[in-house]
Every structure is written in structure tokens, then in C-alpha cells.
Amino acid sequence: METGLKDKIEQQVRQIVLDIIAIVAPDADLSNVKPDVGLRDQLDMDSMDFLDIVMELRKRYKVEVPKEEYPQLATLKSCVEYLAPKLQAAAAV
Amino acid sequence: MANLERIVITGVGLTSPIGDSLADLRKNLLHGVSGVSTFETRFMGEVLAGICSFDELKYQSRKERRRGTRAGAISVYCANEALHDARIDVSAFDRSRIGTYIGITEHGTVETENEIDAIRQYDYDTKFWSHHHNPRTVANNPAGEVTVNIGLRGPHYTIGAACAAGNAGLIQGVQMLRLGEVDLAICGGVSEAIRSFGIFASFAAQNALAKHDDPTKASRPFDMARNGIVVSEGGCLYTLERLSDAVRRDARIVAEIVGYAMNSDAADPVLPEPERMAECMTLAIERAGIGTGDVDIISTHATATETGDIQEADAIKRVFGDETKAKVNNTKSFIGHAMGAAGALELAGNLGSFDDGVVHATINITDPDPRCAVRNLVMNEPERVDKVNYILNNSFGMLGTNSTVVVRRFTG
Numbered sequence: 001m002e003t004g005l006k007d008k009i010e011q012q013v014r015q016i017v018l019d020i021i022a023i024v025a026p027d028a029d030l031s032n033v034k035p036d037v038g039l040r041d042q043l044d045m046d047s048m049d050f051l052d053i054v055m056e057l058r059k060r061y062k063v064e065v066p067k068e069e070y071p072q073l074a075t076l077k078s079c080v081e082y083l084a085p086k087l088q089a090a091a092a093v
Numbered sequence: 094m095a096n097l098e099r100i101v102i103t104g105v106g107l108t109s110p111i112g113d114s115l116a117d118l119r120k121n122l123l124h125g126v127s128g129v130s131t132f133e134t135r136f137m138g139e140v141l142a143g144i145c146s147f148d149e150l151k152y153q154s155r156k157e158r159r160r161g162t163r164a165g166a167i168s169v170y171c172a173n174e175a176l177h178d179a180r181i182d183v184s185a186f187d188r189s190r191i192g193t194y195i196g197i198t199e200h201g202t203v204e205t206e207n208e209i210d211a212i213r214q215y216d217y218d219t220k221f222w223s224h225h226h227n228p229r230t231v232a233n234n235p236a237g238e239v240t241v242n243i244g245l246r247g248p249h250y251t252i253g254a255a256c257a258a259g260n261a262g263l264i265q266g267v268q269m270l271r272l273g274e275v276d277l278a279i280c281g282g283v284s285e286a287i288r289s290f291g292i293f294a295s296f297a298a299q300n301a302l303a304k305h306d307d308p309t310k311a312s313r314p315f316d317m318a319r320n321g322i323v324v325s326e327g328g329c330l331y332t333l334e335r336l337s338d339a340v341r342r343d344a345r346i347v348a349e350i351v352g353y354a355m356n357s358d359a360a361d362p363v364l365p366e367p368e369r370m371a372e373c374m375t376l377a378i379e380r381a382g383i384g385t386g387d388v389d390i391i392s393t394h395a396t397a398t399e400t401g402d403i404q405e406a407d408a409i410k411r412v413f414g415d416e417t418k419a420k421v422n423n424t425k426s427f428i429g430h431a432m433g434a435a436g437a438l439e440l441a442g443n444l445g446s447f448d449d450g451v452v453h454a455t456i457n458i459t460d461p462d463p464r465c466a467v468r469n470l471v472m473n474e475p476e477r478v479d480k481v482n483y484i485l486n487n488s489f490g491m492l493g494t495n496s497t498v499v500v501r502r503f504t505g
Binding site: 024025026027048049051052055058059 | 154155156159160215220221223224225
């Protein structure tokens with residue numbers, strides 16, 4: 001895939017993830033989320049919050065995240081890498 | 094009863110349809126202000142209800158509120174307000190010695206109705222059911238949210254006693270302090286009832302849901318034109334302490350709880366039984382170490398159902414007979430029936446009498462029903478009396494649960 005398109009997709013997925021986090025952690029300041037730092041620590045999120053993210057992905061995008069793959073959601077960067085193909089696949093249906 | 098520690102109220106935190114502080118509640122009661130308005134519900138359309146408008150985010154973050162319940166939000170607000178009112182800094186307290194005892198009529202119905210409605214759009218596929226449902230619906234949720242919010246490590250639970258729950262929460266606090274289980278009790282009652290449609294539908298099915306073109310006139314206990322209950326939400330939590338502890342920390346003392354009683358009708362699931370209600374009042378008065386002639390205010394339960402008001406009037410007559418001192422009033426005429434919060438809120442609305450010597454009224458009486466006539470019913474306008482020393486607060490609930498609390502003006 002050409003870099004320009006890949007970046008565009010990553011940006012869209014990043015925004016999707018941030019939009020969901022904004023609902024799940026409504027008090028958090030999301031202007032400066034570091035892509036490589038664990039979301040748990042950065043935004044004071046716990047396991048129930050991650051289940052909220054999983055639920056929003058299911059409700060809004062029909063994307064399923066199996067339990068074994070929850071660690072893929074640990075950082076913003078890992079979320080984007082993990083979800084980009086899944087979101088594309090779900091959109092293609 | 095020998096050697097029972099004296100228990101005092103040192104703080105009050107509340108939210109009601111006519112005020113989110115004791116001062117505002119009292120002011121509006123004395124000015125005859127009704128808090129009943131129209132309210133849109135799922136499936137029931139427009140009904141009448143008492144709605145609270147306290148700032149949910151005063152003590153909770155958005156995330157806390159999102160994950161919790163309305164009853165939890167009410168409880169957190171009231172608990173924090175009570176602690177502030179009592180000038181208690183919990184960090185200076187042993188937090189494992191603070192108990193939270195909150196009376197509720199019901200809990201979990203709001204969340205369940207919401208969740209079933211939410212998965213309807215997914216064809217009732219339960220993989221869309223919330224992981225928050227269980228922590229939201231466990232019956233201790235309102236009290237638990239308080240402990241999590243404030244960081245309290247003593248015992249917490251809710252007490253289900255139908256419409257007597259507000260008194261029951263208070264009574265539990267008194268008992269736990271006397272047992273030495275805790276040094277501070279945050280106790281009373283809360284209700285989020287209006288957020289479910291089921292409670293409205295069920296009262297309507299019993300022909301017990303109030304209707305009136307003017308919402309402010311809909312709650313009419315003791316009046317000929319009464320036609321049922323206005324359902325309300327609300328909360329009132331007190332900080333209770335042993336007198337010795339309150340004095341030691343130089344606390345401002347609001348009032349003293351001197352007697353209480355609870356019993357059961359053992360008769361009918363819905364209709365109250367005057368003989369048992371009378372026994373409950375009599376026992377509370379006895380435990381307070383006073384006579385019926387000492388009671389200054391009878392704060393009635395009366396919900397404006399046809400039968401309930403009659404039964405309570407009958408019970409009062411049985412207990413008070415020819416006594417002429419006690420004035421009788423009713424808070425539900427102003428704020429509707431706040432369910433789990435009712436007993437606690439209705440007592441709070443009367444506490445001001447200890448200072449200002451005024452008995453607030455029962456509003457919306459244009460034509461008193463002779464079948465539930467009680468002596469000295471304060472109708473429509475408040476009445477000034479010489480001095481108020483004793484308030485008797487009644488709350489009676491479904492399945493025949495009865496409660497009475499007697500509170501005395503604190504003089505030392």
C-alpha cells in the first residue's frame with residue numbers, strides 16, 4: 001500500500017479510537033495522548049473501561065475483539081495497528 | 094432502656110424536588126412551594142413526578158457518573174453534603190470506623206429497564222448487554238458508590254424497607270453506633286424511582302397514580318379530591334454520631350434521635366393495618382421516654398391514596414386520643430413520594446422547627462376528607478407554635494412495614 005494512503009487510514013483509525021476513548025474516559029485530556037505509552041496509566045483506565053472500548057467497537061463498527069487479543073489495545077499505537085485491518089474488513093462487508 | 098448511648102445528628106445532606114440543601118428545602122416548605130412537574134417516561138408518556146436538579150458533577154467525575162447509577166449519584170451528593178455540613182474531614186477520621194447505611198425502596202429496576210431497551214435495537218442479542226449491569230444493579234450500589242467516591246472503609250449496605258426505608262436507614266445508623274461497630278454513620282434514604290417506567294405503570298394499574306391538570310396540586314394527602322401518589326426521586330443522608338464523640342470534636346449538633354420503632358402489619362401486601370401502625374408509634378414514643386402529650390409535630394407518611402390516609406389517621410387517633418398538643422403535617426403534598434428517601438427527607442423538612450418554632454403545612458387541602466380527619470392538621474399555611482421539642486416521623490411501606498422515629502431538640 002502506498003504510504004500516503006496508509007497514513008490516511010491510520011489517521012482515521014486513530015481518530016476512531018480517540019472518539020471512543022472520549023466517551024469511555026470523559027474527564028481525560030486527550031490532546032496529548034502519547035502513542036507508545038499504556039493507555040491504562042496515561043488516562044487512568046481500568047479493565048471495565050477496556051470492555052467499554054470493546055463494546056463500542058462492536059456496536060459502532062461490528063468489530064469483535066476476542067479476549068486473548070485485549071493486550072493489542074494497550075497503547076494508542078497498538079490499537080491503530082490492530083484495528084486498522086479489522087475496521088477495513090468490517091467496512092467491506 | 095438502660096445505658097443506651099445518646100445519638101445525635103451532626104450533619105444533613107439532601108436533594109429534593111424543592112431544594113438541594115436543608116436551608117432551601119425548609120424555605121420552600123414554609124413558602125408552600127410544590128416541586129411536582131410533568132415528566133416524560135418510556136411507554137407511559139407524560140406523568141407527574143418530583144424531579145431533583147442537584148449538580149451531579151459537584152462530587153463525581155463524568156466517568157464515575159457514567160459507570161454508576163442515578164441512585165448512586167444522589168447518594169454521593171447527599172453523603173458529601175452531609176459530611177461538609179457536619180464539618181467532618183474524613184482524612185482525619187479512621188475510615189474503617191465510618192459506616193454507610195442507606196434505605197431504598199427498590200434498586201436495579203432503572204438499570205434493567207434501560208439495558209433491555211438498549212439491546213432491543215440489536216434484536217435482544219445479549220452480547221450487547223453491558224458489563225456495568227451487575228455493579229449497577231446489586232442492591233448495595235447506592236451505598237457502595239458513596240464508599241468508593243469518598244474512600245470509606247467501614248461497612249456499607251442498603252436496607253430495603255419499601256417506603257419506610259428512609260427511617261430504616263436512620264435506625265440502622267443509630268443501632269450500629271450504639272453497638273460500637275462504627276464511630277460515624279452516614280445514613281438515611283435515597284430514590285431514583287422516577288427513572289423507571291414500571292413503578293408508574295404499577296401504581297396506575299392499582300388506580301393509585303395521581304393525576305391533575307396542575308402538577309403542583311396533584312399531591313393532596315387528606316383532601317377529598319386526592320387520587321393517588323406522585324412518584325419522586327430524592328435523597329437525604331445524615332451524619333450520626335454518639336453524643337460523647339460529637340462533643341469531643343466540638344460538633345454542631347442538629348438534633349437528637351431519642352426513640353424509634355419498626356414492626357410489621359402481618360396483614361396485607363398493600364393495605365396498611367392501623368392497629369400495628371399505632372403499636373409502632375406507641376413503642377417509639379415509649380423508647381423516647383416521653384408521653385403522647387410531649388409530641389409537638391407528627392410528620393405523617395400519608396401518600397394521598399384513598400385508603401392509606403384513612404388508615405394512618407385512624408392509627409394516629411388510636412395513639413394520641415384526646416391529646417391536643419401535637420400538630421400534624423405532611424411533606425409529600427409538596428414533593429410527592431420520594432420512596433426510599435421519603436422518611437429521611439420528611440424528617441429533615443421538619444428539623445427547622447426546633448429553631449424557628451414554625452410547623453410547616455400540608456398543602457393542597459381545599460376540602461379535608463372527614464374520613465381521615467386528624468386533630469391539628471396544619472393546612473395550607475404554616476403555623477407558629479410556642480416551642481417545638483419533639484418531632485415524631487412516620488413512614489409506612491408495602492408488605493406492612495412500619496417505622497417511627499422520634500427526634501428531640503438538642504439542649505445539652
